[in-house]
Amino acid sequence: MASMTLKNINPNILKVEYAVQGPLVARAGEIEEELKRGVEKPFKSVIRANIGDAQAMGQVPITFIRQVLACISYPELIGEGNFPEDVKERAREILNSCSGGSIGSYSAPYGIDHIRRHVAEYIERRDALPANWQNVFLSAGASTAIKYCLQLFSNDTHGKKNGVLTPIPQYPLYSACYAKYGLTQVGYYLDETTNWSLSIEELERRLNEAEKRCNVRALVVINPGNPTGQVLSRNNMEDIIKFVYKHNLLLISDEVYQHNIYAEGIQFFSFRKVMMELGAPYSSIELASIMSASKGYMGECGLRGGWVELTNFHPDVQAQLYKFMSAMVSPNILGQAAIDCVAKPPLPGEPSYDLWLREKESVLASLRERAKMITDGLNAGQGFKCNIVQGAMYAFPTVILPPKAVAAAEDAKQPPDVFYAYRLLEETGICVVPGSGFGQAPGTHHIRMTILPKTDDLRTMIHSIKTFHQSFIERYT
C-alpha cells in the first residue's frame, strides 16, 4: 500500500488549479507531438497564445541584459575586450557585490543590497518620491514574491479563515496560492462596461458579504490588468486607496506590467505614488508592490527575477517576513542581476544606451501595434466584444455563444468557454485560456489570448479565430 494516496495527502494540493498551464495546454503539447509524427491536421503548428511568455514567441532579449549575464557568468569575458565598457563595468559592480566575488555564492535571502539600492533608485525616478532600499526585497520572480506576501497572513489564530479581496477575472496564481495556504478568495467583479475598472460599491458589497465567513485582510489589485488589459485611472486608484484605508486592509498591488502601456493618453501610476500624493491619512496604508523582470520590454520569464517594495509595514512584521525568507536561502543571483539591469538601465551617453533604447522602443512599439490589431480585429464584425488593450499583454474578449452551443457544452460536461477553447485548439491549433480559468460574470464567456505572437502570426491568428468562430456559430444555430 502506498504511504501517500489521494486520500491522505494535503487536501489543499488537490484544490490547486492553474488554468494558464492546465489540461488544455497539455493537450496543445500532445497536438504538437502528433504534428511531429505526421498526423494530418487542418493547421501546421500550434500557436501558444495561452501564456505571457514573450521570448517563447520570438521576442528578442535586450542585449545589455544578456551581455551582463554572460560577463558575470564567465568573468574572463570582462577582460577580453569584446563587450562595451558599460557592460563590463556593470558586471564588475555586480561581482563586487557578491560574496567571494562570484555569482555562485548565496546572497542574503532578501537579495543583494547593491541591487536593492538600484531598485529603490528606480522607484524614486518612477514616482518622483523618495524610496528606502531596505523596504525592497528581491525574489525569484513575482510568483515567489506574491507567495511570501500571502503567507504573511495565511494562518489565522481566531478560528475564522482569512480572506483576500481578489478581482474577477484574476490571474490564477492568486487562487492557486489561496488554495495552497487555506485562504478564502473573496471575489469582486471588474466592470467590463467601464473597461474593467473597479467599482467601490462592488468592493464594499463583497467585503460586507464576506465578513460572515472570513476575516478580510487584504485587497489584491492587478494594474495593468491580467487577464483584462486595463490601466487604472488615477481617480479610480484614489478611491481604492480610500477603501483600503477605511477597512484597514493590506493592499497588494501587482504592477508587473508597469512598462506595458499602449493606449493613447494612458499613463501608469504606481499605487505608492498615488497614496503618497493623496497625503495623510491615506499615505499610511500598508502596501506591497510587486514587480518582475518577466514582463515589460525585457520579457525575461526564464530568469526568475522580481522584487517587492513594502510601504508602511510595521518594522517588527517586516523583520519577521525577512526572517521567514531566510530558510529559503537566496533568490538566484542571475535573476537578481537581470533586476539590476532593469532597475538601472544604461544612461544617455553610455556605450550601450542607443542600442538598449532602440531595442526597448522596438519591443514596446510592436506590442502597441499588436494590442491595437487584436482589439480592432476582434471587434470588426460579430462574435466578439473586446475592450481596448490599454496595457499588459492580453486581450480578454467576450465570446458571444448561441444557446445551442451552450447546450452542447453542457452535454459535454464542460463550461461553454472551455468547450469553445478545446474546439478552437483542435481545429486551428490556437491555444488560448478559457475565461472560466480566471473567473467571469455568470452567463458571460471569455477567452484570454496574449498579444505576443509576431505581427504576421497574430494577423493570421485573428483571421483563423474569426473563421473558426463563424463555422462554430453555424454549427450551433
Place this chain on the structure above:
Amino acid sequence: MASMTLKNINPNILKVEYAVQGPLVARAGEIEEELKRGVEKPFKSVIRANIGDAQAMGQVPITFIRQVLACISYPELIGEGNFPEDVKERAREILNSCSGGSIGSYSAPYGIDHIRRHVAEYIERRDALPANWQNVFLSAGASTAIKYCLQLFSNDTHGKKNGVLTPIPQYPLYSACYAKYGLTQVGYYLDETTNWSLSIEELERRLNEAEKRCNVRALVVINPGNPTGQVLSRNNMEDIIKFVYKHNLLLISDEVYQHNIYAEGIQFFSFRKVMMELGAPYSSIELASIMSASKGYMGECGLRGGWVELTNFHPDVQAQLYKFMSAMVSPNILGQAAIDCVAKPPLPGEPSYDLWLREKESVLASLRERAKMITDGLNAGQGFKCNIVQGAMYAFPTVILPPKAVAAAEDAKQPPDVFYAYRLLEETGICVVPGSGFGQAPGTHHIRMTILPKTDDLRTMIHSIKTFHQSFIERYT
C-alpha cells in the same frame, strides 16, 4: 493602526528559525562593518565558517559550467569561436530545448525534459540501475525541492497533525519548513559514539512515542550528513529501509553531498540503489531523493539548481504534485542549465574533459585535505572531540565546557553553545553555528564549522579556535 501586526500575522512565521543565518550571523555582519570603520579588534577579518557556501570562501567555479552559462545567456558567443566545441554544442542543445530557443522563456514547472533525461542518465550511471526521467523534477535548488515534498502531506484531514522523523542534529531548513507548514518535528538522535549512525531502536522508540501526538508520515535522512559529516554504511541504510517499509513511511533522502566523500575506504550509496538491490518487498517503498548544484565539486549555491527523483510514488499523487508546482511557473533556466552540466559533464576525449577533471579533482582533493586537517587539529590536545568528517562540508565537534562556563551562560540567558559561539566571534572573528541551532543530545555542546576556508585560513582558524578555547576555559575554571 497597522493592519498587519505581530498579533495577527501567520503565527507559523513567528516560529520559523534558521540558525545558519540567524542573529549570530547578523552580528558577524555588524563586526565586518565595524572593522571597515576602523574599530580596533583582536583580528583583521571575519571568517564565515557558518554556511556551506564554497564560492563565497574562494572556491573557483568549474570552467565548463560557466562557459555554457555565458553562451546560453548571450548566444552570439557560440558563433565567435573562443570557446571549446563541446561548450558550444552543449549551449546549442540547451537553447534548442528552451521554448523559442531562449533562456528567457518559461520551462515546464518540473523543468526542461531534455535536462530531466540527462539527470535520469546520471542516476543510471551512478546506481547501475535504470531510471525514468519522468520521475525526475527540477527545482530552484534543493530547498525548494524539499518544500514541495513536505507540502505534499503537510495538511492533515484527520484531526491529528502530521509528523516527520528528523535527525538530531538536523539541517534547520527542515525545522523551518515544519514550523511554516504546521508539521510536527519528531526528532531521533544520531549516535555520536558510532560516528552519527542511525539506530533503528532509537527510530522505533521515537516513532512509538510520537504516535500519540501526530501521524508520522515520513522519515528524513541526510546522507552524507549535515551538520554531522558522516556517510552511512550500506548495512545501516538497509536497516533504515526495512524500518520505512515496516511503518509505511515516505523516505526523504537528502543526498546533496553525494560528491563530497573524503574518508579512506568510504563509499556513497544512494538510498535508491540500496532499496532496489534489497529487492521485494523493500524495493517498493516511496522515496524522494534530493540533489543540488550548490554543493559537490561545483559549489554553485547562487544558481539555485536542484532536482528530486521520485521512486514508487502513486501516479495520481505524482500528477497532483506536478500540478501543484505549475502555479509557481518554472525553476530558473540558468539553474537548470547548471544541472545539465552536473548531470552530464564532459566525457573523456571531449575538448573540455581534461580541464573539467582537473578542476573537479582539485576541489575534492583540497576538501579532503581540509576535512582531515580539521578533525586532526581539533582532536589534538583537549577541548574538542570531533568525529571523522567522512563527507559533506562540516565538522560538528563536541565542545567540552567547564561547569562554570555553563553557569555563566545561564546568567547571560543563553544556551552554553550560543554563549560560547558569541565569545568566539567577538574575540577571534570566527563565525560558527552553535549546535543548538541543529539540535544535540541534552547536556552536550557542539559547534558546526564548515571545512570551506582556504587551507591556510583553515589552519589559522583551527589555531585561533584552540587558543580561544584555552583562554575561555581558563576564565571559567
